[in-house]
Structure formats: C-alpha cells, structure tokens
Amino acid sequence: MAHVPDDVYFQTIPELNQRLKDREFNAVELARAFATRLETVGPRYNALALSLHQQAIKAAKDVVDEMKRERYRGPLQGIPFGAKDLLSYKGQPTAWGARPYAGQVFDYTATVLNKLAKTGSLLIGKLAMVELAGGPSYRYASASITGPGLNPWDRTRWSGGSSSGSGIAVAAGLVSFALGSETSGSILTPSAFCGVTGLRPTYGLVSRYGAMPLSWTMDKIGPLCRTADDCGHVLQVIAGADHDDPGSAGKSFYYTPEYSRKMQELKVGFAAIDFEEWVEPSAKPDFVKALDVIRGMGLQLTPAKLPDFPYGPMVNTIISSEGSSVFEKLIASGEVNQLADQKQIAGLKAGLEIPAKDYLKAMRIRAIMQQAFRDLFGEIDVLVTPTRLGPAPKISQPLDRPASDRPRPSDRGLTQLIPAANLAGLPGLSLPCGFAEGMPIAISLVGNPFSENTLLSIGREFQKVTDWHQRHPPVES
Amino acid sequence: MSTKVTRRQIAAGIMAGTAALAQTPVPPTPQTPEDELKAIQTQLRANFETLRKVDVPQSTEPAFIFRP
Secondary structure (H helix, E strand, O other): OOOHHHHHHHHHHHHHHHHOOOOOOOOOHHHHHHHHHHHHHHHOOEEEEEEHHHHHHHHHHHHHHHHHHHOOOOOOOOEEEEEEEEEEEOOOOOOOOOOHHHOEOOOOOOHHHHHHHHHHEEEEEOOOOOOHHHHHOOOOOOOOOOOEEEEEEEEEEEEOOHHHHHHHHHHHHHOOEEEEOOOOOOOHHHHHHHHHHHHHHHHHHOOOOEEOOOOOOOOEEEEEOHHHHHHHHHHHHHEOOOOOOOOOOOOOOOOHHHHHOOOHHOEEEHHHHHHHHHHOOOOHHHHHHHHHHHHHHOEEEOOOOOOOOOHHHHHHHHHHHHHHOOOOOHHHOOHHOOOOHHHHHHHHHHHHHOHHHHHHHHHHHHHHHHHHOOOOOOHEEEEEEEEOOOOOOOOOOEEEOOOOOOOOOOOOOOHHHHHHHHHHHOOEEEEEEEEOOOEEEEEEEEEEEOOOOHHHHHHHHHHHHHHHHHOOOOOOO | OOOOOHHHHHHHHHHOOOOOOOOOOOOOOOOOOOHHHHHHHHHHHHHHHHHOOOOOOOOOOOOOOOOO
C-alpha cells in the first residue's frame, strides 16, 4: 500500500486529482488517509458530526477501478470531501446540529451529494453545524449538539457558523473541500474566520433538495475550499436544475476560467469607510493592503453605496417567519426546548406570532430592493467589502453583542452586505486576505445573479498575487 | 393623463429611516427563558414598525411566485 504523504491535506483539487492519475497513491489510500484524519482530529475542534469512513472506502474502490481503466470523470474524481450535516444521506443519521433530531434518518440522499457521487468524489463525513443552521438567531457559539466550533487557528476562538464544521475541516486539512449552506452569512462567516475560500451561489443555482430548510426563499448550498478555482470546480458539479427543488432557477453553471474578462474591464464598488473606520483596528492594516492588491490587479475601484433599505428588520422578519413555519411541529410539541441556545428557542417561538401582513410587507419591500440592486449592478460589476470586520471572536463571547465599545460610524458603508445580498439572492465569494491577532481575515466579492464566473476570476487573480489562501494552521495528526 | 410611478422612482424615494446609525445602547442579556422571549418579541415589534414606515406601491407583489 502506498504511503500518502502529509502534504495531500492542504493541496488543491486539481493537484490531488493529478497525483491520483499519476498513481502516486490511489483513491482508497487517499480516502483512508483523509477519513482517518477527520475521525482523529475533527473531534478536537468539534468539527465532525458523523464519520462515513466505511462508505467512502467502498465507493473509493469503484474509483480505483475506473481510474485504472483511465475512465476519468473530471477533477473531483477520487477527492475526499465533507458535507454539512443538514444534507441528507440515505440510511445514515442527519441531525441538523440539534438534539431533537439526533436520531433522524432519511431514506433519500440530497441532490448535491448524488451529483458529487456521480463524479467519483468521496463523501468521508458529515460535518458539524450550528443547530438548525442558526435558526432566526443564536447567542453563543455553543448553539450545537456537537458543542462550539473551535477555530483550528486558536481553539479559544469560534470557527464561525452555521457551517462551522465545514470551515474547520477545510482549514485543518481534514477534507479537500466541504459543502456548507448560507441563509444569511453561514458560508462566508466560517470561511472568513477559518481562513478558507467560500462561495455562496446565486439563490436557486444549486438544488436544496435533501437539505434542511430554514428559510425557503433564502437558503443556498455552496462550497468551502482551499481556492477560488476549487470552488469553481465544485460549483460546476453541484449546480443545475432540479425539479425536486421548487426554488430551482433551472440554470446550470459551467466553470469557464478560460473566458474570464480582463481585470481592467471590471468595475468594483467599495466603501472607503468600511476599510478605514468600520474594521477592527487590529485588522485594518491587512484590509487596507487587500484593497491595494485589488487596485494593483487593474480593477477599476469606484465608490459605491448600498441601496437604502431596512435590511436587518427585513431579514429577521423573513427568516423568523419562514423558519418558525418550517419548525412549527418542533415548537408546538415543546421539543424546541431541547435546543442548546436559549435565544434560538425564544426566536423560534416568537416567529410563530409574526402576523402575515408583516411577513408580506417584508417580502414586498424585498421585490423593490431587488430592482434597486439590478440598478446598482448596471453601474458596477462587483462589490467588495470585508467579509467580517475583524477576526473570530472568543468562544465565550456573546455573538449578539458588539465586539468592542468603539463608537460606530454614522455611514454604514457596505457593512450590511451580508443580509442585503442574501435578501437579493446574490452570489458572494469570501477570500482570505490577511491576519489580525494571529487569526485569518477575509474580503468578500458580491455580484449580480449568476455572475459566479466573474467573482471566481477575480478570486483566482487575487490568489495568484497573494498567498493567504495557502496558509494553514499547525494541526497535529 | 395618469402618472405611473415606476419601481425605480419608488426605490430612489424610499426613506428607510436608517441612514444615520444611532449609538443605541445594547440591552442587557435576558436572564430567563421568559425574558428571552419578551426581548425577541419586543425586537420583532420594532422590526415591524420599521417595515411599516416603508411606502410600497399597491401594485408591488411579494418576492415569490406561485407556479401551478
């Protein structure tokens, strides 16, 4: 049996796939190495919900046979990955990070996992998450049946959520890539805090079939990877029309790096105040440098403002209404009281009291807001902003409190871009861009619906001239 | 001649009332489940008040589509 060297854990998808084709090791050996590492190291960070080691080895044997016959299925063939434990996998527990669902088993597999299986990529485990993908809201990082996601850069800090295990597993080299989900921040936040590259696709581009719903009109499934290029390869596989998803946009995605527009042709909107006043002081130097890198890439930076809408009240009303309706039985039965976070419990209960007229009002404002964003993206191609304003908080810190007592600027810049872009269904890409207090920080790019290739092309170019995405925390096997 | 107000005009004219961020004090963390529920109900009511101030043309449909 070939020895699998340790450098595999932090290689990109094409690099690993090439090594498989070169027969340095085979898919069984690679899957075994990653799965063992996930089982051994994952629990140190509360990253693992369920190991699928045996299932992965069984599937890997088919991949070995195919690759021996040079029947190649693409760059994801033989690549071990993890999936947020809100994606159903037939016959195995899918707990949604929540005690009331600990023994839940589905008799079908989520569309995205079936699609990945067809390419020969190997699911080695389900990854931990914040209970019910964060619900309407939660106060503490411990809001999960698996405990708080511990950041692999500093275990006293949070990994971010709700795709906590996905961020941890990619950062610590426990999987080559992971699937997460985002309703409002849950792919981009753990990507930023863990120092990995995360892509939130356009709403409807990736099937939600088999994924726990939190907000039918806002949930998206997307990849967390080592690079923007890896995100492109994964998105091409998982995207596409699905009759089983009522929200499906009916569109495919073809990753076309060879047809990228020139950087000089692209207009990038930003708000100087984000980088000068909103960010934490410890993070400011690297955020400012990141903006300089973007300028140096030839992109046309231009001041931009978000359309003026009450994003917070909109997103809270919509997610609370839809989420509480999803979990109505859980609430009515009283089992909601088994959840780990008191704010989460209260939020779900209160959500059932939201009058229809207020939900509908939020949804009508949302329609106007969508038009305002179409107008904005008529003038620019992409928006850029810090993904989060500083590094990951400490585990014990309440998440609904400001990180510091610093007075806040009166101009909110683009700091509301996470709720705004999620309300508008826009794609977003988080890119590691530096460090603060020894912890990763990141910038986000947001574009028009279905502009993922543009975001990824900027991400690729950014990652050609920086090496933040190649850094990884010291993790002992 | 009737004047049709476009969605662009409405979007440009909407006063969300959140342009200036106030330095609002952070409320204390609720201590009991009942306090937690009351705090969230209060926040939701504040949200509804903010949304009610936004003027939306009668013809605006919610951002979801029913398909038979």
